[in-house]
Amino acid sequence: MAPRCRRYPLPLPRSSTGSGSRRFISSPVDSSVAAGSGVAGAKGSTSKALNSGVAWYAGIRGKLYERKYGSDFYKWGSGASLGGVRHARVASMPAVGAKFDAKPEDCIEVSVDGKDVTVAKGMTVLQACEVAGVDIPRFCYHPRLSIAGNCRMCLVEVEKTPKPVASCAMPALPGMKIKTTTPLVKKAREGVMEFLLINHPLDCPICDQGGECDLQDQSMVYGSDRGRFIEAKRSVTDKNLGPLVKTVMTRCIQCTRCVRFASEIAGVQDLGVLGRGGAEEIGTYVEKLMVSELSGNVIDICPVGALTSKPSAFTVRSWELKSTESVDVSDAIGANIRVDSRGPEVMRVIPRLNEEVNEEWISDKARFAYDGLKRQRLNEPLIRREGQLEPISWPQALKTVAEAALKVNPDEMAAIAGKLSDAESMMALKDFMNRLGCERLWVEGNSEDTVADLRSNYLVNSTIAGLENTDACLLVGTELRIEAPLLNHRLRKAVRNSRAKVGVIGPETELHLKAEHLGNSTDILASIAEGKHPFAQTLSSAKFPTIIVGSGVLQRSDKEAVLAAVQTIAHKANVIREDWNGYNFLLLNAAQAAGLDLGFVPGSRAPVGDKKSIKFLYLLGADDLTPEDIPADAFVVYQGHHGDRSAYRADVILPGVAYTEKEGTYENTEGRTQQTSPAVPTVGDARDDWKIIRALSEIAGVKLPYDTLNGVRARMLAVAPNLFRVDELEPATPLPKESLPETKGKLDSSPFKRAVENFYMTDPISRASKTMAQCTAAYGRS
Amino acid sequence: MAWRSKLSQSLRELRIHMCQTGVASKATREFVVKNYKDLKTQNPRLPILIRECSGIQPRLWARYDYGVERSIPLDGLSEPEINAKLEELVTTAPKGKTPIHA
Numbered sequence: 001m002a003p004r005c006r007r008y009p010l011p012l013p014r015s016s017t018g019s020g021s022r023r024f025i026s027s028p029v030d031s032s033v034a035a036g037s038g039v040a041g042a043k044g045s046t047s048k049a050l051n052s053g054v055a056w057y058a059g060i061r062g063k064l065y066e067r068k069y070g071s072d073f074y075k076w077g078s079g080a081s082l083g084g085v086r087h088a089r090v091a092s093m094p095a096v097g098a099k100f101d102a103k104p105e106d107c108i109e110v111s112v113d114g115k116d117v118t119v120a121k122g123m124t125v126l127q128a129c130e131v132a133g134v135d136i137p138r139f140c141y142h143p144r145l146s147i148a149g150n151c152r153m154c155l156v157e158v159e160k161t162p163k164p165v166a167s168c169a170m171p172a173l174p175g176m177k178i179k180t181t182t183p184l185v186k187k188a189r190e191g192v193m194e195f196l197l198i199n200h201p202l203d204c205p206i207c208d209q210g211g212e213c214d215l216q217d218q219s220m221v222y223g224s225d226r227g228r229f230i231e232a233k234r235s236v237t238d239k240n241l242g243p244l245v246k247t248v249m250t251r252c253i254q255c256t257r258c259v260r261f262a263s264e265i266a267g268v269q270d271l272g273v274l275g276r277g278g279a280e281e282i283g284t285y286v287e288k289l290m291v292s293e294l295s296g297n298v299i300d301i302c303p304v305g306a307l308t309s310k311p312s313a314f315t316v317r318s319w320e321l322k323s324t325e326s327v328d329v330s331d332a333i334g335a336n337i338r339v340d341s342r343g344p345e346v347m348r349v350i351p352r353l354n355e356e357v358n359e360e361w362i363s364d365k366a367r368f369a370y371d372g373l374k375r376q377r378l379n380e381p382l383i384r385r386e387g388q389l390e391p392i393s394w395p396q397a398l399k400t401v402a403e404a405a406l407k408v409n410p411d412e413m414a415a416i417a418g419k420l421s422d423a424e425s426m427m428a429l430k431d432f433m434n435r436l437g438c439e440r441l442w443v444e445g446n447s448e449d450t451v452a453d454l455r456s457n458y459l460v461n462s463t464i465a466g467l468e469n470t471d472a473c474l475l476v477g478t479e480l481r482i483e484a485p486l487l488n489h490r491l492r493k494a495v496r497n498s499r500a501k502v503g504v505i506g507p508e509t510e511l512h513l514k515a516e517h518l519g520n521s522t523d524i525l526a527s528i529a530e531g532k533h534p535f536a537q538t539l540s541s542a543k544f545p546t547i548i549v550g551s552g553v554l555q556r557s558d559k560e561a562v563l564a565a566v567q568t569i570a571h572k573a574n575v576i577r578e579d580w581n582g583y584n585f586l587l588l589n590a591a592q593a594a595g596l597d598l599g600f601v602p603g604s605r606a607p608v609g610d611k612k613s614i615k616f617l618y619l620l621g622a623d624d625l626t627p628e629d630i631p632a633d634a635f636v637v638y639q640g641h642h643g644d645r646s647a648y649r650a651d652v653i654l655p656g657v658a659y660t661e662k663e664g665t666y667e668n669t670e671g672r673t674q675q676t677s678p679a680v681p682t683v684g685d686a687r688d689d690w691k692i693i694r695a696l697s698e699i700a701g702v703k704l705p706y707d708t709l710n711g712v713r714a715r716m717l718a719v720a721p722n723l724f725r726v727d728e729l730e731p732a733t734p735l736p737k738e739s740l741p742e743t744k745g746k747l748d749s750s751p752f753k754r755a756v757e758n759f760y761m762t763d764p765i766s767r768a769s770k771t772m773a774q775c776t777a778a779y780g781r782s
Numbered sequence: 783m784a785w786r787s788k789l790s791q792s793l794r795e796l797r798i799h800m801c802q803t804g805v806a807s808k809a810t811r812e813f814v815v816k817n818y819k820d821l822k823t824q825n826p827r828l829p830i831l832i833r834e835c836s837g838i839q840p841r842l843w844a845r846y847d848y849g850v851e852r853s854i855p856l857d858g859l860s861e862p863e864i865n866a867k868l869e870e871l872v873t874t875a876p877k878g879k880t881p882i883h884a
Binding site for chain 2: 431434436437439451452453455597599601602603604606608702718719720721722724725730731732733735736738739740741742
C-alpha cells in the first residue's frame with residue numbers, strides 16, 4: 001500500500017467516469033467549483049482528470065478557507081505586503097479571482113494558462129495566478145510572512161525558463177507566460193509531494209490536524225497515487241514549547257512558517273532551524289519555552305500536525321465540531337473568533353479573519369481560556385443563610401433581592417458592571433438602578449468618577465489598523481504587550497515597516513519591539529508637555545504621531561492632571577488634526593467601551609467615593625472589589641457566571657451566562673460594535689443577564705419597558721445609537737482645545753503602576769481556567 | 783443664563799445625539815463646540831454624553847430623577863433655539879415624583 005496520508009473520513013466526490021487510475025477523478029465541474037475552468041488545453045484523460053481534480057480541490061479549498069476564516073474571507077484582502085507593493089491587496093482565496101488595487105501605471109500584464117491578467121508590479125507569480133483564479137498548492141508561503149521558498153510545492157512552468165520555478169518567490173514580469181497545468185508541473189508537484197511524504201509519518205488517524213491538514217488535502221490532489229519509499233522514516237525529538245503548543249516534530253515538513261511567525265509577528269527569536277539536509281529540525285536550540293502572548297497562532301499557521309493545541313489534544317476531530325462566529329471578550333480589542341463546540345461543550349476557540357481588528361491572530365488568553373467555561377460555574381440561584389450559601393428558587397431569589405433593594409435609601413446603593421458584561425445587561429442594569437433612584441454606577445476598569453462625555457477621550461482614535469501608520473508613538477502608563485497583545489503587534493508592524501520611534505513612560509516591560517524607555521515618572525510626562533524632553537521633538541516632527549494612554553491611569557489620584565498633560569502633548573505635537581487623530585486611550589476590558597457609551601457612570605449628585613456608605617451593592621459579574629472593600633452590613637447581589645472572588649461575599653447569587661452562551665453586544669477599544677453569538681446552551685438554571693434584571697425590575701415595582709432582546713437594543717438606540725450599528729466603527733470627533741473645560745489638580749510624582757499583574761488571569765473565565773493556571777506557572781509574570 | 787448652573791440640580795444626565803457629518807446635525811455640533819465648556823464648568827459632575835453616530839437625527843435627551851427621560855429633536859433648529867430647548871428641559875423638569883421607597 002502506498003505510504004501516504006489518507007483523509008479521514010474521505011470527503012471526495014466520487015463518480016464513475018472510469019479512467020480509473022486517480023482517486024480524485026471527476027467531480028462534475030459546476031460553476032461554483034469552477035476555479036480551474038479557466039484552465040485550458042487539457043488533453044488526454046490524465047490531464048483532464050488532473051484538471052477536474054484541481055478544480056474540485058480549489059472548490060474544497062475555498063470551503064475550507066471559508067470554514068477556517070468565516071464567510072467574510074472573500075471580502076477581505078489578505079493585505080500582503082510583498083515585493084514592495086504595499087498597496088496591492090491580494091486575497092489568498094483564488095477560487096473567485098483575487099482582487100487588488102493599484103494604479104494602471106503600476107500594473108503589468110502576464111498570461112496564466114493562456115489567460116491574460118493584469119497584476120500589480122512586484123506581485124509574485126503565485127499572486128498573479130491567484131488573480132487569474134488559479135490555485136497553486138503551497139506550504140511555506142503565507143501572505144503575512146516573509147517569503148521562504150523552501151517547500152517547493154508551488155512550482156509552475158514559465159515559458160522560456162529551463163526549469164520549473166517556485167512561484168511564491170519569483171516576481172511576475174511583464175509578458176510572462178505562466179503555465180500551471182502542463183505535465184511538467186504535474187510531475188514536479190508529484191515529485192515534491194513524494195519527497196515531503198518520505199519522512200512524514202502515517203499517523204493521520206491519530207493526528208489532531210487530521211481533516212484540516214494542508215498536507216493531507218494537497219497529497220490527495222497533487223500527490224502520486226502510490227509510494228516507492230520502503231526505507232525507514234526518520235524521527236525527530238519533540239520539543240517542549242510550553243503548556244499551550246503540543247509538538248510532534250516528526251510530522252514537521254520544515255516549511256519554517258512558525259520560525260518566521262515567531263521572529264516577524266510575535267517578535268521573539270526563540271524558534272529556529274537547526275541542522276541541514278536530512279537532519280534539519282525546528283526547535284528552540286536550548287530547552288526554552290516560547291514566551292509570547294501570541295504563541296498559539298503557530299498552531300493555525302502550521303500546515304501539518306507538527307504544532308497542535310496541547311489543551312485540546314486528542315479530544316476532538318475537526319468534522320465533529322459546530323462552528324459559531326463570535327467575538328472575544330478577554331481584552332478590549334474584541335478579536336473576531338470562531339467558537340467550535342461539540343454538544344454543550346466548547347472544544348476550541350480559533351481566530352476569524354478581520355483585517356480591521358485582529359487580522360488572523362488572537363492572543364493566547366482568547367484562544368485557550370475556554371476550559372474555564374466548564375469550571376466554577378454558577379448554575380442555580382443561591383442565598384446566604386447563616387453564613388452558608390443554599391439553593392433557592394428564582395422567584396424567591398428575585399423577591400429577596402427586590403425587598404432588600406427597596407429597604408435601602410437610593411443614595412446608599414451602588415452597581416458595578418464586571419469586565420465581561422455585554423451592553424444589553426448594562427443597559428438593563430442602568431435603567432433598573434436609575435428607576436430605583438440610584439445613580440452610583442461604574443464599570444470595572446474605570447474609576448468611580450470617570451467622565452464619559454466625549455467618546456474621543458476614551459477610544460483608540462487612530463483605530464487598531466490605523467496604528468500601523470504611525471511613525472512616532474508615546475506610551476503612557478501602559479504595558480501594551482500585556483494589556484493588548486494585538487495592538488502591540490500593530491505597533492510592532494509600524495516599527496518594522498516604517499521605523500516608528502516608540503517612547504515609553506511607565507513600568508519597564510519587554511514589548512518585543514524597539515522602544516525607548518523614557519522612565520516611569522510623571523516628571524518625564526511634564527517635561528515632554530513643556531517641550532523640554534527630546535521626545536517632544538520626535539513627536540512633533542512625526543507625520544502621524546500617536547499617544548497611547550493606558551486606562552490603568554484612571555486608578556491614579558492625579559488622573560485628571562495626567563490626562564491634561566497628555567492632552568497638552570497631543571495639542572503641541574499636532575497629534576489631533578482634521579485628517580489624523582492619534583490620541584488613543586487604551587481600555588482594558590471588553591465591557592468598558594460600551595459601558596462608557598451607555599453612560600454607565602455616576603449621574604449628577606451621586607455620592608461618589610466613600611464605599612463605606614454602600615448598603616446595597618449589585619455586582620454584575622464584578623470581582624475587583626475585595627471583600628474588605630465591601631462594608632460588612634451591605635447586602636450584596638452577585639449576578640454572574642462564575643463563582644469568582646466576589647461571589648464569596650454575596651448574599652444572593654443570580655446565575656447568568658458566559659459570552660459563548662449569549663447574543664451580546666460588545667464594543668471594542670476603537671469603538672467598533674460587535675456581537676457574540678450563542679455557541680453552547682446555558683448551564684443549569686442560569687438565565688440571560690438582561691432577562692434577570694428585567695424580571696427583577698418587575699418584582700421591585702419599577703418594570704422596565706422592554707421584554708425582548710430587540711426591545712433592549714431599541715432602548716440602547718436611544719442612549720448610544722452607535723451600539724446599534726453592529727460590525728461598524730462610528731468614529732468620534734474630538735472637540736477643539738478651546739471647547740474643553742480647564743482641568744485642575746497637580747501631577748503627583750508616584751510612578752505608574754502595572755494595570756495587569758498577570759496576563760493569563762484577568763477575568764472570571766481565565767481565573768477558572770486550568771490552562772491559564774499552567775501558563776501562569778510556566779511563564780510567571782511574562 | 784443662570785439656569786445653566788441648575789442643570790445638575792434638575793437633571794441626572796444629559797445626552798446629545800448627533801451625526802458626525804450630516805447637515806441636519808450642523809447646528810447641534812456648533813452648539814456643542816461653543817457650549818460644552820461652559821456647561822461642563824458649571825456642572826462638573828453632570829454627565830453630558832455626546833454620542834455621535836452617522837445618519838441619526840440630532841436629539842437632546844434629559845434624564846431626571848428615577849429614570850424619567852424626555853427628548854427633543856433638534857433638526858432644523860438654530861443654535862440659540864437649541865439653547866432654548868435645553869433651558870426648557872431644565873425649567874420644566876418633572877417634580878414631585880414620589881420615590882417608591884418606604
